[in-house]
């Protein structure tokens with residue numbers, strides 16, 4: 001089974017290291033000093049309770065060096081994907097599966113969704129249908145990423161916590177391709193359940209990212225603070241209730257309530273969300289996939305989203321003023 005991880009930064013680098021350790025046939029597409037370090041010295045993984053390991057990896061900036069794959073695991077930030085659709089084409093053969101390990105509302109959300117919105121394209125996450133047309137939605141195997149990791153220096157991945165990558169077909173079936181990848185990830189010591197209702201998990205994760213991430217970028221507060229301060233907790237609550245109304249119209253079932261989800265955020269502790277980290281490091285922020293897409297889903301389902309709209313306007317201007325949007 002040939003696996004290529006495209007955009008092997010924090011999450012893709014963690015997956016790559018675990019798969020290489022387990023003897024899988026893995027290659028990496030990366031760039032810049034991180035790629036140079038992996039090519040020179042190998043990929044180093046630091047995990048709690050383990051000695052750091054440095055592993056030889058096949059890494060390139062150019063997909064054409066690696067050729068067609070069985071699985072391409074995409075672990076870029078959402079806004080980085082449209083510009084690389086063309087550059088990724090050498091990785092695809094007729095049966096290549098694209099595993100979409102990207103936070104937020106995925107561009108393929110309505111593929112095989114059923115109902116009146118089946119096949120709808122989302123302009124907020126896929127302007128011009130570049131991904132829909134360039135990848136083709138039939139390749140897609142959905143993935144919800146739960147681990148936390150960071151690139152602590154070029155070539156080095158610091159795993160913080162978690163090892164679950166939930167997988168799911170857009171039509172909910174337990175396909176051979178999902179089962180085979182799940183087995184490969186499990187052999188690498190990762191949790192990789194194949195879910196019949198992956199969109200439910202997308203929304204549970206999105207609940208937090210939709211609200212905590214922009215609130216943290218606006219306030220610079222850590223999760224423990226913004227989830228317990230009465231004012232920001234209330235803003236998060238309103239955003240999540242608006243999202244829940246949309247999601248339930250789309251057939252989503254939430255196994256927990258909003259208060260429990262916010263308590264879960266608070267329990268993570270003094271964590272700076274990825275959007276706050278991106279803002280302070282002058283990197284583009286995942287505003288469209290995490291927040292604007294929910295606004296778009298609100299308008300597709302005739303659901304008012306006043307709090308989402310307000311926070312989206314503020315965080316968009318914050319990013320624009322910083323030159324990041």
Ligand SMILES: NC(=O)C1=CN([C@@H]2O[C@H](COP(=O)(O)OP(=O)(O)OC[C@H]3O[C@@H](n4cnc5c(N)ncnc54)[C@H](OP(=O)(O)O)[C@@H]3O)[C@@H](O)[C@H]2O)C=CC1
Nearest residue numbers: 007009010011030031075076077080102103145147148149
């Ligand atoms: N990190 C985390 O703890 C978590 C992340 N996620 C999600 O997982 C996804 C990946 O996040 P994360 O791993 O943190 O992101 P990273 O930025 O660490 O990784 C993406 C990597 O792709 C590289 N890259 C970008 N464009 C290209 C390109 N054109 N060619 C080759 N390489 C490229 C980036 O390089 P460069 O640095 O030069 O831009 C970077 O090394 C996101 O959607 C994120 O929200 C989900 C859960 C937790």
Ligand SMILES: CC(C)(CO)C(=O)C(=O)O
Nearest residue numbers: 208209212272273274275
């Ligand atoms: C904040 C958290 C942990 C959940 O919303 C996250 O996923 C992020 O930092 O992007």
